[in-house]
Amino acid sequence: MLFTSYELFFEILLFILLFVIVKWGLKKSWLNNLLLIGGNIVILTHIVSWKSLFLLSLLALVAYGAGLLLRKRKSGWVLALSLSLLILLFSVRNYPLVQSWLGTWWTDMLGKHFLSVEKIGLSYILFRIIHWLVESYKNTLRSRNFLSFLNYLFFFPTFMAGPIDTFNNFHYWMNTTRVRFNRRMFLAGIGRIFIGAVKALLIVPLIKPYAIDYQAFIPQLSPLGAVCTAALLYSLYIYIDFSGYCDMAIGMAYTMGVRTPENFDNPYLSSNISEFWKRWHITFSTFLKIYVFKPVIGLLNRLPIAKWRMAVSVTAYLVTFLVCGLWHGSTLNFVLWGLWHGIGLSVYKLFTYGKTAKPLTTTRKVVGIVVTFLFVTVGWVFFNYPVDKLLVMFELLF
Numbered sequence: 001m002l003f004t005s006y007e008l009f010f011e012i013l014l015f016i017l018l019f020v021i022v023k024w025g026l027k028k029s030w031l032n033n034l035l036l037i038g039g040n041i042v043i044l045t046h047i048v049s050w051k052s053l054f055l056l057s058l059l060a061l062v063a064y065g066a067g068l069l070l071r072k073r074k075s076g077w078v079l080a081l082s083l084s085l086l087i088l089l090f091s092v093r094n095y096p097l098v099q100s101w102l103g104t105w106w107t108d109m110l111g112k113h114f115l116s117v118e119k120i121g122l123s124y125i126l127f128r129i130i131h132w133l134v135e136s137y138k139n140t141l142r143s144r145n146f147l148s149f150l151n152y153l154f155f156f157p158t159f160m161a162g163p164i165d166t167f168n169n170f171h172y173w174m175n176t177t178r179v180r181f182n183r184r185m186f187l188a189g190i191g192r193i194f195i196g197a198v199k200a201l202l203i204v205p206l207i208k209p210y211a212i213d214y215q216a217f218i219p220q221l222s223p224l225g226a227v228c229t230a231a232l233l234y235s236l237y238i239y240i241d242f243s244g245y246c247d248m249a250i251g252m253a254y255t256m257g258v259r260t261p262e263n264f265d266n267p268y269l270s271s272n273i274s275e276f277w278k279r280w281h282i283t284f285s286t287f288l289k290i291y292v293f294k295p296v297i298g299l300l301n302r303l304p305i306a307k308w309r310m311a312v313s314v315t316a317y318l319v320t321f322l323v324c325g326l327w328h329g330s331t332l333n334f335v336l337w338g339l340w341h342g343i344g345l346s347v348y349k350l351f352t353y354g355k356t357a358k359p360l361t362t363t364r365k366v367v368g369i370v371v372t373f374l375f376v377t378v379g380w381v382f383f384n385y386p387v388d389k390l391l392v393m394f395e396l397l398f
Contacts, residue, residue: 008046012156015039016255020186023257029175033147036174040154047160048118055117056125059089060153063129064146067136071144079137083130090126093117095330121159123327127287128153132167134291143171157252161245163263164283173258182257189254192247199244204237211237212384214393223396227381234384235377239268242281268376271360271368273344276376293320313349318342328383333390337382344375 019039023032044053066082069075091098132149135141148171158165210216211233217226246263253260267280277285296316305311318339325338360368385393 008043011046012043012252015043016252019256020181024181030147032174033145033151036151036155037147040151040156040159043156044154044159048120052117053154056122056153057150059125060129060150063132064149067132067141067149068144070133070136071139071141074137074139076137079133082133086126086129086133090122093122094119095326097330121161124159124162124164125153127164127284128167130291131164131287135167140168142168143175145171145175148174155253155258157249157256158260161242161249162281162283163246163249163261164287165260169261170258176257185254185257185259189251189256192251192254194251196244196247196249196251199240199247204241204244207233207237207240227393227397231377231381234380235268235373238380238383239264268373269369270372271365273341273348273372273375276372277341277345288320288324292323293317296320310350310353313353314346317345317349321345332387333382333385336387337379340379340382344379 019032019035022035041053063082063086066078070079070082092102132141132152149167151174152165152167152170155165155170211230214226214230217229220226221229243264250260250262261283263282263284265279265282267276270276270279293316296319297312300306300312300315305315319342321338321342322335323338324341325334325336328334328337381393382390
């Protein structure tokens with residue numbers, strides 16, 4: 001949650017008003033970027049330490065330089081090395097298993113400082129830097145503006161949990177001075193902030209205590225009833241909480257004249273698991289498709305396995321959602337959650353492979369929505385509980 005205190009809330013409010021006046025009053029893109037950098041620093045220091053911001057800024061500087069080099073030389077080896085080092089740093093910071101592999105020698109040299117970087121927002125910065133490096137290599141970025149790049153990485157509304165914007169889109173809306181102040185967009189932003197606040201501050205606290213632990217229902221319900229009720233509530237909780245945060249993030253961006261992409265599109269009305277991932281955490285699933293799934297498909301197509309098209313698709317799904325699970329957390333339950341969805345998508349692909357898509361009847365669509373929702377809800381059980389609690393739960397049920 002970005003609004004960690006009333007003090008921070010009023011600081012954000014005052015900054016947005018100042019930014020709107022400067023952006024639409026003076027219409028100087030360099031001044032917009034400088035002002036936003038200052039605002040990002042002041043606001044983010046309420047969430048992460050100065051030390052974390054400094055170290056992340058150093059990483060941003062290196063990434064920016066690597067992007068410039070990739071644009072000039074377009075070297076696949078430079079891209080591979082840059083991505084490998086970036087993912088290695090992220091893995092060392094986030095995963096205790098990787099830290100144990102490195103031993104204690106690195107802790108004495110770098111670990112004390114490196115491990116002090118908070119995890120808040122780190123995964124999203126990783127994605128934005130990967131996007132910057134790959135698109136620099138492809139030469140698809142419309143600008144190399146350093147100030148825009150820094151603001152793209154540290155944009156405070158989307159810093160903690162997205163949505164994950166593209167650099168081109170962010171740069172366009174940050175630096176456009178050819179249009180007038182968009183009152184509709186500003187008012188829409190205020191409306192989205194209000195909707196998000198209602199979700200996150202009013203509805204979520206009512207659901208969360210019962211959603212995150214099935215034991216809250218044990219005295220009143222049977223073990224099976226308790227687990228099922230908590231699982232259903234967790235499905236509602238995680239959607240309302242996450243979409244509420246995204247509503248506020250998108251709303252704040254709108255008030256500042258930045259049209260940030262949408263992140264949810266009624267995902268629980270999906271009639272199959274493939275459709276679900278086109279509606280849930282849209283910017284994240286799009287990132288996985290572009291930067292994980294498609295490269296894996298391309299790699300497998302160069303191997304002997306390429307003659308078995310279904311095997312290629314299934315392998316790509318499993319790898320992509322293994323990455324998806326590991327990105328969400330370092331414990332085994334997140335791996336299980338990722339594989340659950342990878343297997344679900346693989347099974348769906350097997351059943352639909354080679355078939356022409358036909359319009360669904362109302363009955364089949366309703367059945368598909370229910371089955372998909374139940375499948376996703378079971379997945380949230382893996383997501384919510386660590387493995388030791390999952391084992392206790394299964395012993396209780398079976």
